[in-house]
Amino acid sequence: MSIFADHDPPSFLDEPWLRQLSDSDELSETDSLFDEIPDNSACHPEIPSTTCSGTSVLCSTCVVGRRKPPPIPGFYLDPSVVIPPKRAEQLFLSCMDTYFRNGDVNQVMLFGRARERASSDIQKSQLGDMPFHPQVNSGLPAFLCALLSDLEALLRPSLPPHTHRLLFPPLSEPARARQAIVNLYRPGEGISPHVDLLGRFGDGIIGVSLGSGCVMSFRKELNEMQNSSHERTEQELEERGFIRDGDGVRWDLYLPERSILVLSDEARYEWTHGIEGRGSDMVVADDGKNGTQCIERDSRISVTFRWLLPGAEIVGDDP
Structure with a gap:
């Protein structure tokens, strides 16, 4: 799901700008501004399918999603750490009501400008008593700011301290700007494999699944491993459970509804992630x-938070 190349590049003002993407607009290529392209095919034509028992929904026989996260440095998903059901329902409805009333829209992008918060203005997470010390990003809607607060509290016990600090830096560190992207996936839709733009987004990505689960595939080219800072042999990767996939290896992971995914370090920079379009x-x-077991997809909303690199808030050349 990519921003459209035929739009005039916006300037980044004190107030954030929002762009809604429509199914009817022309999509840009993989090297576009945000490097995300939707895949609306219901099923890959080269993959054989089988009918799930008791349903007419087709499931691929070649791709079986695992429930165990891959052993990739910087990859974090704890199946026991999820958004509470009531909060998840509220978030899903807020996103649908705010952004997706128009049936042609399937993506919105929100950009906040980082502003320092006074210590007296510290908020608390709705899910606990632990104070939340975020770097404020003006312009993100209140329900997404509340989600960030919840994520700070939920992820603290399960993430390494340095990763948690990367995602939720203290006020003593320089202010940074976040980007939030909200995608709506209808049953049968997916997204092409990609790495989030290296020149625009920093380390530390958070993804939340609402409304439905899906299988996400993570893949790395074998020739890239020779130049990787985390070099491993093909045999070592296969022994750890990775599947050989052409000239690379991959891991297909089921992301349950309400789950929280964190990509950092190698997982963020060296592995593509994508969702195959199927029902x-x-x-x-x-x-x-x-x-x-065959799990039918329902409408799914993903909320992704990323750090903008310095200067990345300006799109295009100065006039």
């Missing part, structure tokens, strides 16, 4: 036994 996913059964 349902074959997933490893969650009952602790061998076998798989």
Whole structure:
């Protein structure tokens, strides 16, 4: 889901700007501003399918989503750390009501300008008593600011301290600007494999799944591993559970509804992530036994927070 190349580049003003993307507009290429392209195909034509028992929904027999996160440095997803059901429902409805009343819109991008917060203006998470010390980003809607507050509290126990500090820096550090991107995926829709733009976004990405789960694929080219700071042999990766995929390796992970994904370090910079467009996913059964289950997709909203690099808030050349 990419910003459109045929729009005039906006300037970044004191007040944030918002862009809504429509299914009817022309999409840019993979090297566009935000490096995200929707894949609206219901199923990959080269992958054989099978009918789920009791449904008419097709599931790919070649892709089975795992429930265990991949052993990639900087990758964090704890299945036990999720947005509470009531909060998730409120967030989903807020996004739908605020951004997706128009049936042609499937993406919005929000840019905030970082502003220092006085110590007397510290908020608290709605999910706990721990004070929240974010760097304020003016312009993000209140419900997304509240979500950031919740994420700060939810992720603190499970993330390494340096990763948590990367995502939620203290007030003593220089102010930074966040970008929030909200995507609506209808059943059968996906997104092409990509790495978030290296020259525009910094380290530390948070993704929240609302409304429905889906399988997300993470892939790395084998030739890239030779130049990687985390070099591993192909055999080592296969022994750790990665699947050989052409000239690379991959890991297909089921992202449950209300789950929280964090990408940093190698996971952020060296692995592509994408969602195959299909109506349902074959997933490893969650009952602790061998076998798989077919999970039908529903409408899903992803909320992604990224740091803008210095100067990345200006799009295009000065007139």
